[in-house]
Amino acid sequence: MTESAPDPDEAQRAIEYCYDQGWSDGLPLVPVSKPLLDRFLATTDKEPDEIIGSLEQVGRDVDVRTAAINAAMAGCKPEYFPVVLAAFDALMRERAARGGGFQSTSGPAPLIVVNGPIRKELGFNTAGGAFGPGFRPNMTIPRAIGLIVRNAFGIHPHVLEQATQGVPGRWSICVAENEEESPWEPFAADGGVTGGVSAVSVTLTRTMEFVDNRHTPNPEDVLRDLQDTIGRIGSLIFPQTSVALVLCPEHAQMFAAAGLSKADVQNWLIERSGRTGHEFRLMGKESVATKTFHGPFEGDDAFHSILSGPKQIPVIVAGAKNAAISMVVRIFGEWSGTAVPVMEKK
Amino acid sequence: MPNAILDPTGSVTSKAATAAAPRARRPASLNGARVGLLINTKQNARPFLEEVGRLLAEKYDVTLTERTKVNFAVPEPDEVIKELVAGNDVVITGVGDCGSCSAAAAADGVVLEAAGVPVAAIITESFIPTADAMAALRGAPGYQYATTAHPVAVLTEDKVKERAAQVLDNVVALLTEPAAGE
Numbered sequence: 001m002t003e004s005a006p007d008p009d010e011a012q013r014a015i016e017y018c019y020d021q022g023w024s025d026g027l028p029l030v031p032v033s034k035p036l037l038d039r040f041l042a043t044t045d046k047e048p049d050e051i052i053g054s055l056e057q058v059g060r061d062v063d064v065r066t067a068a069i070n071a072a073m074a075g076c077k078p079e080y081f082p083v084v085l086a087a088f089d090a091l092m093r094e095r096a097a098r099g100g101g102f103q104s105t106s107g108p109a110p111l112i113v114v115n116g117p118i119r120k121e122l123g124f125n126t127a128g129g130a131f132g133p134g135f136r137p138n139m140t141i142p143r144a145i146g147l148i149v150r151n152a153f154g155i156h157p158h159v160l161e162q163a164t165q166g167v168p169g170r171w172s173i174c175v176a177e178n179e180e181e182s183p184w185e186p187f188a189a190d191g192g193v194t195g196g197v198s199a200v201s202v203t204l205t206r207t208m209e210f211v212d213n214r215h216t217p218n219p220e221d222v223l224r225d226l227q228d229t230i231g232r233i234g235s236l237i238f239p240q241t242s243v244a245l246v247l248c249p250e251h252a253q254m255f256a257a258a259g260l261s262k263a264d265v266q267n268w269l270i271e272r273s274g275r276t277g278h279e280f281r282l283m284g285k286e287s288v289a290t291k292t293f294h295g296p297f298e299g300d301d302a303f304h305s306i307l308s309g310p311k312q313i314p315v316i317v318a319g320a321k322n323a324a325i326s327m328v329v330r331i332f333g334e335w336s337g338t339a340v341p342v343m344e345k346k
Numbered sequence: 347m348p349n350a351i352l353d354p355t356g357s358v359t360s361k362a363a364t365a366a367a368p369r370a371r372r373p374a375s376l377n378g379a380r381v382g383l384l385i386n387t388k389q390n391a392r393p394f395l396e397e398v399g400r401l402l403a404e405k406y407d408v409t410l411t412e413r414t415k416v417n418f419a420v421p422e423p424d425e426v427i428k429e430l431v432a433g434n435d436v437v438i439t440g441v442g443d444c445g446s447c448s449a450a451a452a453a454d455g456v457v458l459e460a461a462g463v464p465v466a467a468i469i470t471e472s473f474i475p476t477a478d479a480m481a482a483l484r485g486a487p488g489y490q491y492a493t494t495a496h497p498v499a500v501l502t503e504d505k506v507k508e509r510a511a512q513v514l515d516n517v518v519a520l521l522t523e524p525a526a527g528e
Binding site for chain 2: 014017018021023031032033034035037056057058059060061062063065066069070073099100101103104105147151152154158159160161162163287294
């Protein structure tokens with residue numbers, strides 16, 4: 001045994017101490033000391049006391065120092081901290097996150113999307129298994145966000161957090177876009193950050209469902225398959241909804257080869273995604289098939305369209321180019337439509 | 347001396363967790379009172395509160411006004427609270443039947459009480475822990491509200507009326523009886 005080998009018994013005591021304080025999401029935490037905190041704070045130009053988010057209804061603010069402690073506890077490396085800050089900024093731009101999202105019976109999960117050179121610099125997984133697990137930045141950055149919500153906002157399960165069933169992997173969804181195999185501009189450009197700058201986009205999501213279509217050479221068939229899944233009624237509670245479409249490289253390249261831009265794909269699906277009033281009525285959901293919230297039922301024969309524009313269907317390319325499997329992700333509320341640049345220390 | 351393990355909870359900063367929020371003085375009865383219904387837009391909230399209002403009007407000759415919450419998930423903004431205080435002797439709000447809206451109903455209640463208006467918030471039984479937590483956070487631990495069984499959203503019109511009738515005595519008591527020790 002060398003002199004510098006860590007003491008496992010001491011480490012276990014420290015981990016148990018963190019559990020005893022009620023800080024954990026259920027998994028072991030990294031106990032944070034001042035020297036570790038200082039390494040996190042050294043990665044940003046922001047002052048430790050700067051407020052980076054507030055949840056007015058519970059009267060809690062988050063400052064940079066508190067965010068750093070939670071990020072370190074989550075298992076982030078100090079150099080991930082600028083990405084955590086960008087992700088948290090992007091999350092707090094979501095109306096649903098500032099509202100009651102974290103308290104909701106829906107138990108929504110942030111979908112974090114990372115673009116730019118930072119993906120390679122920090123070792124994000126940009127290929128197969130895009131939704132995880134297996135890669136430290138992809139797993140620990142969303143966990144940091146979850147710990148901030150728990151500890152800094154004080155939203156604890158069964159108390160202020162009232163998820164009925166929640167979402168599997170609630171604090172573990174961080175996708176680094178497969179820009180190398182995407183035929184289109186990086187997703188960050190849709191959120192206003194162009195020029196290949198590293199950026200993070202976030203929205204809250206309910207759940208996701210895959211569309212496995214490796215059966216046809218016809219892109220329109222695949223669009224119809226996506227449309228069918230997007231239009232499913234089960235998740236719908238308001239007249240309009242939003243979905244994030246996480247396309248695998250194979251589907252994205254198939255569309256691009258047929259001359260379809262990202263906007264073409266979005267518009268094709270916006271025009272056609274929905275169900276007839278009759279189908280809504282069969283499920284007792286006439287109140288969803290209305291033009292406006294609490295408006296009158298549109299009637300059996302009317303086609304009720306559920307997506308109103310491109311902001312309601314953000315398109316991301318992720319995963320391996322090894323099968324034609326894409327994901328329809330149900331958005332909770334509405335994406336803010338903005339990406340946040342990753343600000344590293346100058 | 348080893349390093350301390352750092353606390354990740356930060357500091358509680360807001361008005362919400364500061365001084366104790368006082369409970370409003372109760373009128374001796376609701377006779378002739380101006381009753382505000384603060385409807386949170388959840389399914390069946392409107393017929394539920396309107397039926398409570400109708401029963402109160404029958405029994406106590408109250409004057410009713412209705413208002414829809416700006417956002418069911420969060421407490422009302424200050425300007426709405428001011429208008430509610432100016433226009434009503436008592437307020438009834440609900441139905442808190444979700445994670446955010448039950449907490450928001452409790453928070454609205456605590457804020458209106460502190461501004462001098464007695465409130466009966468109606469919350470379904472599933473959300474007692476979150477309503478209690480929010481009230482405590484807002485400086486009113488032990489804040490009292492009315493409860494009804496969960497769910498409310500899927501009830502038929504007749505059942506909604508039954509529930510409104512069941513909760514009525516509790517609403518009247520909340521609005522007119524001093525808390526223990528007062």
